[in-house]
Amino acid sequence: MYSILKSIRTTNFLLAALMGLLVYGAVAMPLSPSFRSLSSTALFDWMKTAPLTASWWLYGCVAVLFLLAVNTVLCSIESVLRKRKGRQWLLTTSPQVIHAGFCFILVAHLLSSYGSFHKHAVLYEGYGARMESGVRVHLKEVKSRVESGHVTDMKATVVYTYPDGSTKEATVSPNNPAFVDGTGLYLKRVTTDPVPAALVLFSYDPGALPALIGGVLFITGILTLVVLKLQDKDRPPADTA
Amino acid sequence: MTVFLPAMLYLSSLLWRPLFHAAIIAQVAYVLSRGIALGRLPLVGLHDTLTFLSLATAVFSLPFQRSFKAQRWFLKSAALLAAVFAILGALASPSSSPLPPVLKTYWFEVHVVLSFFSYALFGIGAILGAVYLLSPDPDTEALQYKAILTGYLIFSLSMVFGGIWAFLAWGTYWLWTPKELWTTLLWLTYTLYLHLRFRPWWTGRRIVMTGIAGYFVVLFTYLGVGLLMKSSHSF
Structure with missing residues (x-):
């Protein structure tokens, strides 16, 4: 069992299986109305309520990714143990840095799938909403610029009121959210007619930081590997990921 | 003209x-x-x-x-x-x-530029693969590997930048749309290529053809998804 789990043949089989499931999902997703709420719901919450006929491939992906994570860790340990006395330590460690990045990205998706939320709300100028943490957010002002019938710029000023009565003002615009207690406030749309108002998104994603760490590790590892491989004329030795 | x-x-x-x-x-x-x-x-x-x-x-x-x-x-x-x-x-x-305001950011520009750089390198990889099939030569296969590996680095970088931009624009680094799934499929295709290359059975024509097949996934991810499916990406 251990030798199967650590094998690169298993890696290839699992990657192919994952690709098969994702091809099915990519085709099925636009065809089924069940998936419309998926981007606004944490994955595991969505999977609990979605019909199995629509979500089965996602259960498959979770299972394959779990096996792939185990395979990645075992493959890395095996490779480091086998080559620890070799001289080309950068060539040995860079794939393991890539694997570590991949594992961080998987952990990120796991955290996002469990605990993320994304809720839209319409805030009217002069009025506000209460966040789950007890902080109140109040829309102070909205501004937008229209050119040739297209909205080319917009921003909103909001005031946060904390439970202890203290306040903080923030300006949000597209690509420039404001954060309180890890929850981001994103400006999606503004209108001034009939009354000034903003469509905002409250979003919390616990997987964002691990995903960033994973991305940085992945890029660091592969950049090192590319530099080494571009100088190298040999094929990689068999079965040594 | x-x-x-x-x-x-x-x-x-x-x-x-x-x-x-x-x-x-x-x-x-x-x-x-x-x-x-x-x-x-x-x-x-x-x-x-x-x-x-x-x-x-x-x-x-x-x-x-x-x-x-x-x-x-x-x-x-x-x-x-x-x-x-x-x-x-x-x-x-x-x-x-x-x-639109959401596209006015350097994250978008870097994400798109790097995506097309990687698509181009995957294209070069496919051409080198086709050339290998016409005239088998280990040097050509090695060049295909280098083109694809460099493309894979740039594509991964583009995905990281895309994730950062998505977090700043939509509150999450991952959106459940066909484009994201196909992008992941594209990344998995070349991940598989890089891992298959370690297996002796996959040497020569088989690995070269995998590199060529990857480019069809590139073309579908870029053109097919944009034209046929509703997505967060127009192209």
Whole structure:
């Protein structure tokens, strides 16, 4: 069992299986109305309520990714143990840095799938909403610029009121959210007619930081590997990921 | 006429090689003029992205234009691929409307530029694969591997930047849309290619054909998903 789990043949089989499931999902997703709420719901919450006929491939992906994570860790340990006395330590460690990045990205998706939320709300100028943490957010002002019938710029000023009565003002615009207690406030749309108002998104994603760490590790590892491989004329030795 | 000039030069370079460089210069001039006219990087819509892909394919073929067995076929195929994208780009109508606010960020520009750089390198990998099938030579296979590995690095970088941008724009680094799934599929395809290469059974024609197959996933992810499916990405 251990030798199967650590094998690169298993890696290839699992990657192919994952690709098969994702091809099915990519085709099925636009065809089924069940998936419309998926981007606004944490994955595991969505999977609990979605019909199995629509979500089965996602259960498959979770299972394959779990096996792939185990395979990645075992493959890395095996490779480091086998080559620890070799001289080309950068060539040995860079794939393991890539694997570590991949594992961080998987952990990120796991955290996002469990605990993320994304809720839209319409805030009217002069009025506000209460966040789950007890902080109140109040829309102070909205501004937008229209050119040739297209909205080319917009921003909103909001005031946060904390439970202890203290306040903080923030300006949000597209690509420039404001954060309180890890929850981001994103400006999606503004209108001034009939009354000034903003469509905002409250979003919390616990997987964002691990995903960033994973991305940085992945890029660091592969950049090192590319530099080494571009100088190298040999094929990689068999079965040594 | 200006818009068709690079395509004509790429096609003419099949007969007289120096015109390939003239085509690149003409295309750089066209892209620059579009950028100056729009006041931003011209990377929105089919016209601009196909033109950019054509240019990137031609430019990234340059480092691979060195002595190997079937170099002649490589040069002609790279010119032909650049010409096809340039013609398709010229036929598509350019989008000159102002950018929506969410696209006005360096994260978007870097994400798109790197994506097309990687697509171009995957294209070079596919051409080198086809050349290997015509005339099997380990050097050509090694060049295909290097093109794909470099493309994989740039594509991964593009995905990381895309994730950062998505977090800042939509509150999450991952969106459940067909484009994201196909992008993941594309990344998995080349991940599989890089891992299959470790297996002795996959040497030669098999691994080369996997590299070629990956490019069909690139084309579907770029053009197929944009044209056939509703997504967060127009292209």
